[in-house]
Amino acid sequence: MKAFVGEPRGRKKTAALPISNGDPRFEQLEIAMKRYQFRQDALIEVLHAAQKLFGFLDAPTLHFVAHRLKLPPSRVHGVATFYHLFTLTPRGRHTCVVCTGTACYVKSADALLNAVSRAAGIEDGQTTADGELTLRTVRCLEPCGIAPVAVLDGIVKGRETPESLLEQVKGWLPRGTDGSA
Amino acid sequence: MELTDLLDIAAKERQARPPHLIRCCTAAGCLSAGSAAVLDRLRGAVHDEGLTERVGVAAVGCMRLCCQGPLVRVDSPVASSGTEGVGMKEELYQRVTPDDAGSIVGGFNGGTVTANKGDLNSAFFQLQSSVILENSGRVEPERIETYIAAEGYQSLHRVLRNFTPAQVVEEITRSGLRGRGGAAYPTGVKWATVAKNPGEKKYVVCNADEGDPGAFMNRSVLESDPHRVLEGMAIAGYAIGANQGYIYVRGEYPLAVQRLHTAIAQAGRLGLLGSHIFSSPFDFRIDLRTGAGAFVCGEETALMASIMGQRGTPTPRPPYPAEHGLWGMPTLLNNVETYANVPTIIRRGADWFASIGTEKNKGTKVFCLTGKVVNTGLVEVPLGTPLRKIVHDIGGGAPDGGTIKAVQTGGPSGGCIPAELFDTPVEYDSLARLGSIMGSGGMIVLDDKNNMVDVARYFMQFCMDESCGKCVPCRAGTVQLHRLLTRILEGRAGAEDVQQLEALCDMVKHTSLCGLGQAAPNPTLSTLRFFRHEYEALLKPGSPAQRMGLPLVAPVSANRPR
Numbered sequence: 001m002k003a004f005v006g007e008p009r010g011r012k013k014t015a016a017l018p019i020s021n022g023d024p025r026f027e028q029l030e031i032a033m034k035r036y037q038f039r040q041d042a043l044i045e046v047l048h049a050a051q052k053l054f055g056f057l058d059a060p061t062l063h064f065v066a067h068r069l070k071l072p073p074s075r076v077h078g079v080a081t082f083y084h085l086f087t088l089t090p091r092g093r094h095t096c097v098v099c100t101g102t103a104c105y106v107k108s109a110d111a112l113l114n115a116v117s118r119a120a121g122i123e124d125g126q127t128t129a130d131g132e133l134t135l136r137t138v139r140c141l142e143p144c145g146i147a148p149v150a151v152l153d154g155i156v157k158g159r160e161t162p163e164s165l166l167e168q169v170k171g172w173l174p175r176g177t178d179g180s181a
Numbered sequence: 182m183e184l185t186d187l188l189d190i191a192a193k194e195r196q197a198r199p200p201h202l203i204r205c206c207t208a209a210g211c212l213s214a215g216s217a218a219v220l221d222r223l224r225g226a227v228h229d230e231g232l233t234e235r236v237g238v239a240a241v242g243c244m245r246l247c248c249q250g251p252l253v254r255v256d257s258p259v260a261s262s263g264t265e266g267v268g269m270k271e272e273l274y275q276r277v278t279p280d281d282a283g284s285i286v287g288g289f290n291g292g293t294v295t296a297n298k299g300d301l302n303s304a305f306f307q308l309q310s311s312v313i314l315e316n317s318g319r320v321e322p323e324r325i326e327t328y329i330a331a332e333g334y335q336s337l338h339r340v341l342r343n344f345t346p347a348q349v350v351e352e353i354t355r356s357g358l359r360g361r362g363g364a365a366y367p368t369g370v371k372w373a374t375v376a377k378n379p380g381e382k383k384y385v386v387c388n389a390d391e392g393d394p395g396a397f398m399n400r401s402v403l404e405s406d407p408h409r410v411l412e413g414m415a416i417a418g419y420a421i422g423a424n425q426g427y428i429y430v431r432g433e434y435p436l437a438v439q440r441l442h443t444a445i446a447q448a449g450r451l452g453l454l455g456s457h458i459f460s461s462p463f464d465f466r467i468d469l470r471t472g473a474g475a476f477v478c479g480e481e482t483a484l485m486a487s488i489m490g491q492r493g494t495p496t497p498r499p500p501y502p503a504e505h506g507l508w509g510m511p512t513l514l515n516n517v518e519t520y521a522n523v524p525t526i527i528r529r530g531a532d533w534f535a536s537i538g539t540e541k542n543k544g545t546k547v548f549c550l551t552g553k554v555v556n557t558g559l560v561e562v563p564l565g566t567p568l569r570k571i572v573h574d575i576g577g578g579a580p581d582g583g584t585i586k587a588v589q590t591g592g593p594s595g596g597c598i599p600a601e602l603f604d605t606p607v608e609y610d611s612l613a614r615l616g617s618i619m620g621s622g623g624m625i626v627l628d629d630k631n632n633m634v635d636v637a638r639y640f641m642q643f644c645m646d647e648s649c650g651k652c653v654p655c656r657a658g659t660v661q662l663h664r665l666l667t668r669i670l671e672g673r674a675g676a677e678d679v680q681q682l683e684a685l686c687d688m689v690k691h692t693s694l695c696g697l698g699q700a701a702p703n704p705t706l707s708t709l710r711f712f713r714h715e716y717e718a719l720l721k722p723g724s725p726a727q728r729m730g731l732p733l734v735a736p737v738s739a740n741r742p743r
Binding site: 044045078079103107138145146147 | 209210212213214246247248249250392393394395396397400432433470471472473474475476487488489490491492493494549551552553557558589592623625626627631639643646647649
């Protein structure tokens with residue numbers, strides 16, 4: 001496979017890139033790539049780093065990664081869209097992740113999901129219009145002993161019921177909904 | 182690093198250990214139940230009460246009974262015999278709150294302990310064995326010294342000094358160990374194949390992409406005893422002539438990733454990984470690769486594609502990874518639990534290992550018991566243990582007076598075993614005869630409230646979502662199967678739909694490219710086999726048109742414009 005830009009490896013090109021916009025996070029991403037010696041096989045690790053910095057992967061970020069790792073943008077885009085953990089759209093300020101693994105499923109995780117979905121007026125994977133709450137599902141987080149499980153802003157909550165979960169996400173719901181629906 | 186240095190570290194660690202030891206679980210299960218605060222409180226209280234000389238606090242890994250977390254264990258020497266190791270008294274506390282933690286420490290100064298006591302003599306603990314999990318809940322995963330004190334890395338030393346690579350392969354072959362990832366391929370045979378395949382470089386890969394929902398054995402091993410896996414991989418590297426190892430961990434396991442990073446760095450600092458290990462000519466490096474949420478990456482060719490930074494799509498086999506793996510080189514790919522067995526086999530001998538289990542299924546296996554059962558958590562038993570013993574004796578049966586209907590084993594690739602067949606020994610072959618698989622070890626207990634058609638649809642939806650889309654039978658077939666199951670579940674189906682379901686299952690099973698598609702129909706087929714009446718109860722009589730309430734009309738004329 002021929003690299004799509006012809007510059008020799010290692011030449012500093014960041015400044016010439018219009019996409020970096022002087023955003024210091026691109027510098028940090030550059031450092032992350034340097035740690036992997038700009039190896040093309042470290043693409044997934046680099047995308048993890050990018051998502052951690054930016055919160056999501058937008059087109060300029062993917063283009064920047066493609067340019068620095070000397071990979072075709074199609075390949076970077078292909079990888080970023082293949083894996084579920086990468087998101088190409090921004091997330092809300094708060095996230096509610098409902099586990100839909102088997103142990104949670106047999107203990108009625110769908111009731112948790114439906115409750116939040118109805119109260120917030122969004123489906124799995126969507127963000128409320130005011131950008132407050134993103135609702136997601138995940139296939140097994142594996143603290144199965146305390147199923148059903150939900151993760152609120154990174155904190156794992158076990159043995160949830162629809163009522164207890166709604167109580168906790170109440171403050172993040174759009175105006176006019178109180179979760180009593 | 183020499184053996185004497187290793188023994189030195191072990192002796193120092195044992196000497197520094199105070200007579201009383203409080204062990205607090207810090208694996209992900211207990212952490213999500215709040216064990217970090219408990220640990221903080223334990224440490225603070227020991228300091229405040231001035232007990233630092235007498236009482237140690239250890240942040241250990243999984244202690245198996247995950248449903249009762251956070252778990253805390255207290256080891257105290259029995260007053261009559263002061264010698265270490267002999268006459269230790271162990272107490273288990275469960276669902277410990279930070280306040281309970283304070284009272285546990287207060288107990289050493291004569292206070293009353295308010296924490297809930299657990300029963301270490303219960304069937305859950307007494308009927309289990311300890312091979313893979315022997316150090317889990319004992320060593321501190323973030324301190325290599327505790328692993329060394331538990332005779333860690335001595336197997337690696339023994340192999341480098343006393344064994345030729347061929348002898349290592351021979352020992353593993355003789356032990357009868359079979360791959361613990363689910364396919365149950367004899368590990369020794371796989372090692373021998375990679376060892377004899379020529380290549381300027383070879384790789385050792387550890388598959389820690391444990392994607393089956395409801396299975397967390399590998400996570401527990403990595404979070405509780407990561408050095409055991411590193412040691413197993415290094416021994417494998419020596420046996421097959423590889424200098425580079427990769428661990429591919431699921432992106433959903435941030436704690437396991439962090440502990441592996443720590444473990445690799447610690448082992449590197451002590452010269453137990455890197456160049457000239459134990460002053461021998463053997464070099465071995467291990468790098469970590471994090472997955473990003475794709476179930477199909479548990480398939481070996483997809484996993485290798487992902488390690489090389491590509492989309493995780495499988496490729497047809499042969500060529501097998503053993504001859505044409507990472508970057509075209511011979512690659513040894515085993516599961517976490519397979520590598521975790523290796524140091525113990527070397528230390529205690531192949532004959533000892535082969536004495537556990539049954540004729541064709543040697544050793545023990547870790548299962549994750551979850552679902553509608555009283556005791557959920559990790560269960561390690563010899564292979565060949567009847568299912569009834571695991572579910573009813575160790576698991577404690579159904580909670581709240583329910584009736585257990587079936588056990589689902591092997592995740593989305595497995596099947597459901599009905600309660601009538603619970604006397605089946607849990608072995609690779611016996612479960613395969615029932616149309617299920619042991620898989621990597623997930624066991625989800627279902628009770629009479631779970632509809633089996635819904636269970637089948639649940640797994641079909643999982644496979645449909647996770648299909649990588651490369652081959653048509655899997656990409657399109659799982660969607661159609663899911664539709665058929667939904668139609669049955671919604672009471673819109675007739676007998677011909679079940680026939681079509683069976684025919685399509687057969688097609689998807691036999692024509693898909695990789696294990697994901699080939700095994701996707703298993704949950705459906707096994708529920709059809711054992712719970713057909715649940716399907717039939719949902720069927721409606723009559724022709725499709727009648728069921729939909731359509732008027733009977735003449736067929737559409739053949740000369741309709743195109």
